[in-house]
Structures are given as structure tokens and as C-alpha cells.
Amino acid sequence: MPVSDRFALFRTARFKLGLAFALAMLGAIAVQFCLMYSQMTTLEFRRSGQVLDREMQLLLAMSPEHLDYVIRERSTDDLRLVVNEAGIFTASHQPVTGELHVWPEGLVADGQLHNVVMEPEEGAPYTLRFLAARMPDSRVLVLGRSLHFLNEQKLMLRRASLTTLVPIVLFALFAGTWLSHRALARVKDMHEAIDRIMRGDIHERLPTGTQQDELQRLAASVNRMLDRLEQLMRDMGNVGNDIAHDLRTPLARVRAGLERAVSGPQGASAETLQIAIGRALDNLDQCFAIITALLRLAEIDNSKGRDAFTSIDLAALTRDIIDLYEPIAESEGVELLFPESDVSVNTRGDRDLLIEMLANLVDNAIKFTPEGGRVRVSVGVSDAHPFVAVMDTGIGIHPDERDAVLTRFYRSDKSRHIRGSGLGLSLVASILRLHNAELRILDADPGHPDRGACFLVLFPANEIAKPAV
Amino acid sequence: MAGTATGLDEIRVLLVEDDRDIAVEIVGELESRNFAVTLAETGDTGLEQACSGTHNVMVVDRMLPGMDGLSLIETMRGQGVRTPVLVLSALGAVDDRVSGLKAGGDDYLTKPFAMEELVARIEALLRRPDDSRQTVLRVGPLSMDLIDRTVMRGEREIELLPREFRLLEYLMRRPGQVLTRAMLLEEVWNYRFTPQTNLVDVHIGKLRRKVDVAGEAVLIHSIRGAGFTLQAPE
Numbered sequence: 001m002p003v004s005d006r007f008a009l010f011r012t013a014r015f016k017l018g019l020a021f022a023l024a025m026l027g028a029i030a031v032q033f034c035l036m037y038s039q040m041t042t043l044e045f046r047r048s049g050q051v052l053d054r055e056m057q058l059l060l061a062m063s064p065e066h067l068d069y070v071i072r073e074r075s076t077d078d079l080r081l082v083v084n085e086a087g088i089f090t091a092s093h094q095p096v097t098g099e100l101h102v103w104p105e106g107l108v109a110d111g112q113l114h115n116v117v118m119e120p121e122e123g124a125p126y127t128l129r130f131l132a133a134r135m136p137d138s139r140v141l142v143l144g145r146s147l148h149f150l151n152e153q154k155l156m157l158r159r160a161s162l163t164t165l166v167p168i169v170l171f172a173l174f175a176g177t178w179l180s181h182r183a184l185a186r187v188k189d190m191h192e193a194i195d196r197i198m199r200g201d202i203h204e205r206l207p208t209g210t211q212q213d214e215l216q217r218l219a220a221s222v223n224r225m226l227d228r229l230e231q232l233m234r235d236m237g238n239v240g241n242d243i244a245h246d247l248r249t250p251l252a253r254v255r256a257g258l259e260r261a262v263s264g265p266q267g268a269s270a271e272t273l274q275i276a277i278g279r280a281l282d283n284l285d286q287c288f289a290i291i292t293a294l295l296r297l298a299e300i301d302n303s304k305g306r307d308a309f310t311s312i313d314l315a316a317l318t319r320d321i322i323d324l325y326e327p328i329a330e331s332e333g334v335e336l337l338f339p340e341s342d343v344s345v346n347t348r349g350d351r352d353l354l355i356e357m358l359a360n361l362v363d364n365a366i367k368f369t370p371e372g373g374r375v376r377v378s379v380g381v382s383d384a385h386p387f388v389a390v391m392d393t394g395i396g397i398h399p400d401e402r403d404a405v406l407t408r409f410y411r412s413d414k415s416r417h418i419r420g421s422g423l424g425l426s427l428v429a430s431i432l433r434l435h436n437a438e439l440r441i442l443d444a445d446p447g448h449p450d451r452g453a454c455f456l457v458l459f460p461a462n463e464i465a466k467p468a469v
Numbered sequence: 470m471a472g473t474a475t476g477l478d479e480i481r482v483l484l485v486e487d488d489r490d491i492a493v494e495i496v497g498e499l500e501s502r503n504f505a506v507t508l509a510e511t512g513d514t515g516l517e518q519a520c521s522g523t524h525n526v527m528v529v530d531r532m533l534p535g536m537d538g539l540s541l542i543e544t545m546r547g548q549g550v551r552t553p554v555l556v557l558s559a560l561g562a563v564d565d566r567v568s569g570l571k572a573g574g575d576d577y578l579t580k581p582f583a584m585e586e587l588v589a590r591i592e593a594l595l596r597r598p599d600d601s602r603q604t605v606l607r608v609g610p611l612s613m614d615l616i617d618r619t620v621m622r623g624e625r626e627i628e629l630l631p632r633e634f635r636l637l638e639y640l641m642r643r644p645g646q647v648l649t650r651a652m653l654l655e656e657v658w659n660y661r662f663t664p665q666t667n668l669v670d671v672h673i674g675k676l677r678r679k680v681d682v683a684g685e686a687v688l689i690h691s692i693r694g695a696g697f698t699l700q701a702p703e
Contacts, residue, residue, distance in 0.1 A: 281694055288583075292663055308567070323632055324658060327671045356662035363665045424665050 013187075014180045021176025022169050029168060033161050037154065044150040045129075049113050051082050052131040052143050056111075064137050071098045071141075085128060085144030093140070100142060104130050109140045116144075186215055202230050246290055250283040257283075293423040300353065300430045312354055314345040314386055314459075315379045321358045322377060325366065333371035336362075338378070345379050347386040347459040349435050357431040360424040361390045361455050368394035368453075384461035391444040393452040402441040428455075436460045480595060481505045483524040485515030485541065486557070487533050491580075495528070498584045499591075512536030519545045524552050526594050528587070531558040531569065539572040546573040553594040555587075566661070585695035589647045598642040606641040609701030611680070611688060613641055622680065633676050640689070640699035649696035673697050 055078055059067055070076060071086050079086055087100030095101050104116040109132040119125045128144040135141050189207045196204045205226060206219040261276035322338045329336035365375040373393040380387060397405055406429045432439050437459045444452030482504045486492040496506045507522065509515035512533040519527060519541070531538040542554055556574035558566075566577045576590050606613040610623045618634060620627040629637065639657050640648065650669040654660045670691075677689045686702040 278693065289663065289665075291581075296663070320658070324660070324668065327675050328666060328668060331671055331674075352661050355660055359660075359662060359664060367666070 014177055014184050017180035017184075018173050018175075018177030021179070022172035025168060025172040026165075029161065029165065033157070036157060040153055040157070041150065044147065044153070048129050048145045048147070049131075052113065052129065052145055055079075055083055055143055056131055056133050056141065059141060059143075060133060060135065064135065064139075067135070067141070068097050082145065083143050084146045084148075085130075085142070087142050088135070089140045089142060091134075091138050091140065096139060098142075100144070104128070104142070104144070107132055107142065109134055109142075183215075190219060197226070202226075202233065243290070243294065247287050250286045254280045254283045290423070293427065297423060297426055297430055300427070300434060303434070308350045309348045310351065311346050312349045312351055314347060314354075314388055315341070315343060317351070317354060318358060318377055318379050318388060321355065321362055324359070325362050328363075329366050329375065332366055332369075334366050334369045335374045336366070337374060337376040339376075343380075345381055345386045347435075347462060349459075353431045353434065357428050357457075358388065358390075360428050361388075361457075364424055365390050365392040365394070365453075365455070368392060370394065373452075382458075386459040386462070388457045389454055391452060391454040393444065396443065396449045396451060397441055397453045398449050405441070406439070432457060479503070479505050480526070481507065481522070481524045482591065483507050483509065483515070483518055483522060483527045483552075485509045485512065485518075485527065485533060485538065486530045487511065488530070494584070495587065498588065502588060504591075510534075512538065512541045516541050516544055519550055519552065520548055526591055527552050527554045528591065529554055529556055529574070531556060539569065539574075542573045553597070555590055555594060557582075583694070585647070585692075586649050586651060589649045589652060589695060592646055593643070593648070593652065596643065596646055606638065608641050608644045608699060609686075609688060611641065611699075611701075613638060622685070625682075627679050629676075629679065632672070633679070636672060636676055637680070637699075640697070643699070645698060645700050647692055647695050647698050652696070669697075 058078070059070065062070065068088065070079065071088055074080055074086070085098075085100050087098030088096040089103055090096060093103035095103070104114075104118070106116055107114050107130050111131070111133050114130050114132075115127050116130055117125050117127050127147050129147065130142060130144045132140055132142045186207070186209065193204055193206045205223045208216055208219045208223065210216075257276050257279050261273055264272070318338060319340075322336060326336055362375065362377065369375055369392045375393075376391045378389050378391075406425050429439060437457055440456040440458065442454040442456055443449050444454045480503075482499055484492060484495055484499075484506055486495065486508070487510050492508055492510070496508060499506050507518060507524065509518050512535045515529065515533070516536060518524075529538045529541060533541070536544075538556060538558075542556070545552075553575045554573065555576045555578060556569040556572075557578055557580060558569065559580050566579075569577045575594055578587060578590060604615050606615065611620070612622075613620045615638070620629055620634070620637065636653070636657050639653070650667075651663070653669050653673075654662075654664070673689065673691075680689055681687050688699055688701070690698050690700060692698060
């Protein structure tokens with residue numbers, strides 16, 4: 001087993017969480033211990049003080065002769081039970097009566113409590129609490145009480161704390177690990193699901209469970225992202241199929257035509273061959289146009305720069321495009337209308353791309369309008385949004401199809417016979433995305449989707465847009 | 470007539486291109502049209518050749534090992550070499566073209582391109598009209614008065630719309646030269662896109678019906694796979 005694996009357990013979040021839990025618990029115990037310790041000390045000090053004070057008052061109230069006797073014989077219960085040391089000293093601290101033969105060092109006869117460390121000839125030093133007071137005959141009465149009881153309590157507390165420490169830490173470690181295991185088990189499930197997705201099972205989703213917590217929300221977000229990615233992948237796959245299909249048709253025609261020309265009757269005339277080659281070239285040109293349009297789409301989608309944007313007069317631009325397409329419309333028998341006005345409609349954009357966009361819309365409108373029909377282009381400003389509208393009297397676009405026509409290679413069943421790369425409107429959509437403009441497909445004649453379509457391009461509102469007159 | 474060399478004995482082309490396959494294809498095409506081609510595969514050798522040689526025209530790829538195409542052109546122009554340059558580029562950012570022309574290129578062509586397009590553009594660079602003070606253009610029986618804005622074919626006056634006049638002027642300034650659809654769209658209309666329909670053909674068709682009336686010699690010719698040319702009859 002590699003070294004790194006041996007310590008794997010200690011690196012898991014589960015172990016770390018357990019450890020943190022145990023440490024927190026230890027901290028809590030330590031705080032509690034300190035608190036009890038100091039509380040106990042304070043309490044015992046106060047109690048011993050009270051005991052010595054009361055005893056002192058009692059003894060001082062006796063006559064000196066009786067007091068001598070009481071101290072010498074320890075004749076009261078109190079002197080036997082609550083006072084550990086008692087003695088009478090002269091004013092110059094010489095022992096007179098009692099078991100205490102030496103004046104405790106540092107003791108002052110001021111009626112206050114003093115802690116004095118006693119150092120017996122045998123055994124460890126210990127602390128006594130003394131109270132010394134002057135008797136009426138100027139001698140000094142000394143009473144002492146040991147802190148023995150407090151020390152025993154402290155010892156007991158220390159022992160109890162130490163003995164419970166090990167089981168508590170173990171319990172905390174176990175509980176922490178178990179709790180975090182429960183939380184992290186879901187992360188592990190997600191991890192496994194992600195592994196499966198990465199292995200190529202793109203339909204797999206993260207388990208979400210029923211708890212409405214952060215983890216669940218995260219999983220739900222990731223799942224939504226996966227849905228979107230799967231959709232995009234499927235779309236891309238479809239685009240691939242569409243490209244293959246759209247290229248296959250003209251290429252098959254090229255092949256068939258050339259094959260016929262080659263295997264035809266011996267000595268086919270040069271003219272026949274010329275025609276066959278010409279047709280082949282036409283079909284190849286169509287393939288070329290599709291590929292160029294696709295590359296162009298990628299180019300526009302990838303260009304994020306709006307650096308080339310300048311102020312564009314949409315009216316002038318449209319006038320030029322109308323001029324460019326008029327002969328086409330004429331040869332198709334379609335009337336191309338552009339109501340002239342000298343109002344300028346300004347927006348910001350890339351001139352070349354906007355021309356391409358408009359040309360595609362006009363081109364499309366002419367293509368889908370039958371002979372004798374009419375294409376009408378108008379430019380203006382609506383609610384500060386500069387707009388261009390291209391209306392035709394063609395077959396129209398059914399409301400259900402309006403989103404689909406903007407996708408690549410979409411060809412309505414009604415328009416299968418019309419030649420084109422199938423990418424014109426995709427180009428328009430890409431260019432408009434770059435300009436933050438919106439494309440709306442409406443009925444040219446409201447309520448009659450079969451009486452022509454209206455492509456409305458709405459540019460973002462801007463300050464330089466002049467209101468229509 | 471498609472892409473034949475001009476009156477000069479031999480046209481020398483300097484091609485700076487690092488992609489072998491494309492280079493071989495271009496060299497083959499140009500040599501079949503009687504151009505003498507020198508190939509340089511890096512920017513540095515290209516610059517050396519450009520400054521020392523006597524080339525009539527250069528074709529320079531933008532992306533080159535060592536010195537890139539645009540730096541090459543800038544350096545070369547800095548040294549006073551005025552050889553016309555056609556810049557080739559892979560499809561990239563929309564405004565690549567502008568930077569190419571700013572660096573001192575004379576024309577710009579995006580890969581992939583048809584060989585006819587390349588040849589037509591090289592020819593156009595070789596025979597750039599000397600923007601003279603001529604006020605009357607003449608090609609065969611055709612004459613165009615640029616001041617009165619009238620066009621005569623022999624004794625017959627041809628009525629043209631402004632856009633048709635502009636198109637014919639462009640053709641008459643380049644007699645005998647093959648002009649592709651993209652070139653016409655770029656130069657006459659100042660548009661840079663590939664239309665979905667045969668826009669230029671329709672415009673040329675309308676112009677041709679006015680210029681070449683039944684019974685007259687054909688002046689505006691279509692060249693299969695390439696474009697159009699205006700040529701005086703033999």
C-alpha cells in the first residue's frame with residue numbers, strides 16, 4: 001500500500017470533522033474544569049474565614065483563665081472539629097498555651113485572615129489559614145484552619161476529570177465521525193454520480209434527496225446545468241447531422257453527374273462534357289457556400305469585440321441595401337418598397353455585420369415572396385429603440401416554427417424547394433446577439449400567419465437615437 | 470483570357486507561406502499561368518527576399534513562424550519597398566482585415582479561397598489603374614464621360630442608373646481584367662459578405678443588357694468559376 005494511501009483516512013473530511021468535534025468538546029471540558037476549580041476555592045476560603053471569625057469572637061468572650069483552660073485542653077467541640085490549630089502567645093509572639101509552639105511566620109495580629117505555609121520537620125509543607133487577635137490582657141490568640149478539605153476536593157475533581165477525559169474524547173471522535181459520515185455520504189454519492197457522468201453516461205444525474213438543504217440545492221443546480229449541457233450536445237450533434245446531410249446532397253449530384261459523363265457513350269461531345277463539368281462546379285459552389293457560411297457563423301460567435309462599433313445610420317444603410325437588391329427583386333417579379341424619409345436613425349454597431357444582417361433579411365424576404373408579391377422595409381425609432389422591419393407577402397411563418405427558423409439548417413417543409421445554405425437566419429441571429437439587439441418574428445398582416453412574415457429587429461435603446469418625426 | 474499575364478515578359482511573385490500544402494497548390498496554380506514564383510517559408514526569409522529581390526507582387530500569409538506576416542509588411546514598407554502585397558489569413562476575428570490593411574497590405578483574402586479569386590486579385594494588384602486625371606474612359610467602342618456622367622457606345626447613348634454607372638466605371642478602369650464577384654461587391658459597393666443569392670450576376674446582367682444590345686459585339690464577358698471582364702472586341 002503506498003504511503004499516501006496509508007494516511008488517506010486522516011485526510012478525509014469525515015476524520016477532520018470528527019477531530020474538530022472532539023477538540024471542541026475537550027475545550028468545553030477544560031473551561032468547565034477551570035470554572036469549578038476556582039468556584040470551589042473561593043467558596044472554601046469564604047467558609048473557613050467565617051468559621052475562624054465566629055470561633056474567635058466566641059473565645060474572646062470568655063474570661064482569660066477559662067480561655068487558657070479551653071485552649072490547653074481543647075475542651076469545646078469546635079476546637080476539636082473545626083479549628084485545627086490554636087494557641088495563646090505573648091505580645092512578643094512567645095508561646096504561652098496550646099499546641100502551637102511557634103509563631104507562624106508572616107502572621108500579623110490584625111484580625112485579618114492570613115495564609116501561612118507550614119514546613120513541618122517531616123512530610124510535605126502545607127498551607128494553613130490563620131486568624132490572630134489581641135486579647136484584653138494584650139496577649140494574642142491564634143486560630144488556624146487547614147485547607148485540607150479543599151485540597152481533597154480539588155484532588156477528587158482532578159481525578160474525576162482525568163478519568164472521564166478518555167471516554168469523552170473517544171465518544172466525541174466517534175460521534176463527530178459518525179455525524180460527518182452521514183453528511184458526507186451524500187457527497188460520496190454525488191462523487192460517484194459525477195464519475196459515472198465523466199465515464200460518458202451523460203444521462204446520469206446527481207442524487208438530490210428530500211432534504212431542502214444547501215447540498216440539495218447545489219445538486220439541483222448542477223443537474224440543471226447538466227440538462228442544459230446535454231441539450232447543447234444534442235443540438236450540436238444534430239447540427240453535425242444537418243451539415244452532413246446538406247453537403248451530401250450536392251456532392252451526390254456532383255458524383256452522379258460526373259459518373260454519367262464518364263461512362264456515357266464513347267466519344268461524348270466536348271459540349272456534353274462541358275455542361276456536366278459546369279453542373280458539377282455549380283454543386284461544388286453550393287457546398288462551398290455552406291462551409292463558408294458555417295465558418296462565418298463561428299467567426300461571428302467567437303468575436304466578442306465591440307471595438308469596431310461605430311455610430312451607424314440605419315436609414316442610410318437600409319437605403320444602400322435596397323439599392324443593392326432592387327435588381328434582384330425586379331428579376332423575381334417582387335416589388336421592393338422603402339418609404340423614403342430623410343430622418344436618420346442612429347445606433348452603434350459594426351457596419352459590415354449590420355449590412356450582412358440586413359442583406360440576409362431582405363434576401364430571405366425576396367426569396368420567400370412569390371411573383372407579384374411585395375417586400376416592404378421600414379426604419380424608425382420606437383420607445384427610443386431604433387428598429388428595422390422587413391415585411392413580405394410570402395407564405396409566412398407559423399407561430400410554432402418561429403423559434404426553429406433561427407436554428408441552423410432549419411428549412412420549413414413549405415420551403416424545401418427554395419435554394420439556400422439554410423444558415424441565413426442563423427447568421428442574422430448571431431450578428432444581432434453581438435449587438436444586443438432583439439429579433440422578433442411577427443405576422444405581416446396581424447392574425448394571418450399565412451399572409452406574410454415580418455422580421456422586426458429592435459436595437460438597444462440609446463441616447464443618440466433621435467425620435468421619429 | 471482568364472488570368473493571362475499582362476504585357477510584361479514574366480511576372481515575378483513572392484509567396485510567403487509556411488503551410489506546405491497550400492504553398493504547393495498556389496505555386497502550381499501560378500506557374501501554370503506563367504508566373505515566376507519564389508517561395509519563402511518563414512517571415513525572416515520572406516523579408517530578406519522582399520527587400521533584395523525584384524518582385525512585382527507579394528502574397529503573404531499572416532501567421533508565419535518567426536516574424537509574422539504583418540510585421541514583415543510593416544518592416545518592408547519601413548524600408549521603402551513598395552511592392553503590392555496581398556495578405557492571406559485564416560478565418561479569425563472580424564476586424565482582422567482592417568489590421569492587415571493598416572500594416573501596409575493592399576488587399577486581403579481569407580482562407581479558404583478559390584484559386585480564381587487569388588489569381589484575379591493578384592492581377593488586380595499588378596494592374597492597379599493609375600488614378601489619372603482622365604475625364605473620359607474608353608474601351609473599344611465604349612466611352613464614358615466622367616464629368617457629364619454620360620456613356621456612349623459608338624453613336625448610341627446608354628442611359629444608366631447611378632449604381633450601374635459606378636459598376637461600369639469600375640469595369641472600364643480595368644479592361645481585360647478578371648473581376649470576381651467578391652471584388653466587385655467590395656470595391657463597387659464597399660460590402661464584405663457572401664450574399665446568399667447571385668446578386669452581382671443580376672447587376673452585371675442588367676448592365677450587360679444595356680451595354681451589349683442584340684447584334685453588337687459582346688463587351689462584358691462572364692468567366693466560368695471566376696467572375697466577369699470587360700474587354701474590347703478583337
